[in-house]
Amino acid sequence: MRFSYSALPFLFSLLFLASCSSKPDRPPFPRDMQNGQILKPAGLLFSGFDTDLNYHMSHDEFAFGIERAFLAADQDQSGDLSLWEYQKWAQAALGSATALPGWMGIDRDGNKILEREEFKRAYHRLAEEYGLTKLNELPLASLTVDMDEVLSKIRSGGQRPGGFGGGKGRGRRPADDTV
Ligand SMILES: [Ca+2]
Ligand SMILES: [Ca+2]
Ligand SMILES: [Ca+2]
Numbered sequence: 001m002r003f004s005y006s007a008l009p010f011l012f013s014l015l016f017l018a019s020c021s022s023k024p025d026r027p028p029f030p031r032d033m034q035n036g037q038i039l040k041p042a043g044l045l046f047s048g049f050d051t052d053l054n055y056h057m058s059h060d061e062f063a064f065g066i067e068r069a070f071l072a073a074d075q076d077q078s079g080d081l082s083l084w085e086y087q088k089w090a091q092a093a094l095g096s097a098t099a100l101p102g103w104m105g106i107d108r109d110g111n112k113i114l115e116r117e118e119f120k121r122a123y124h125r126l127a128e129e130y131g132l133t134k135l136n137e138l139p140l141a142s143l144t145v146d147m148d149e150v151l152s153k154i155r156s157g158g159q160r161p162g163g164f165g166g167g168k169g170r171g172r173r174p175a176d177d178t179v
Contacts, residue, residue: 049061056138066124
């Protein structure tokens, strides 16, 4: 599994949590948590897209789910998302108002509004990064990562471009993406 620079804020927050709870001669987490699985960014959201409950997210489920997600976030039905709308939605759907991919990573044109296509493209890029295109159906189990593995990567400085899930990363232009 490879890691993208875009995941660094998420990874460093984990390292910070580890450093807060650690002593020099002890592992950073209690022993019963050392092999725990944690969700990748948007893992909670994508898991909810699995409407046929086969524990895989298909292309159709993604397309349907991301459209529903946008409609749920667009509370004033204006056709785009304000920062307030996005953060309120992200708190409920992603687990945090500042969860990745984050406002700055989605608002590609920098106009401080998330257009529908910007929103959908950002999450489509993430799903592709996790392997949706290659696998056709994305196993929900692949949306988790071993906590020890993440911490080990951070400590070894082994991050490199290419994606949290081994995909193409986010260097592509929005025009290259389809939803
Ligand atoms: Ca499914
Ligand atoms: Ca709106
Ligand atoms: Ca925008």
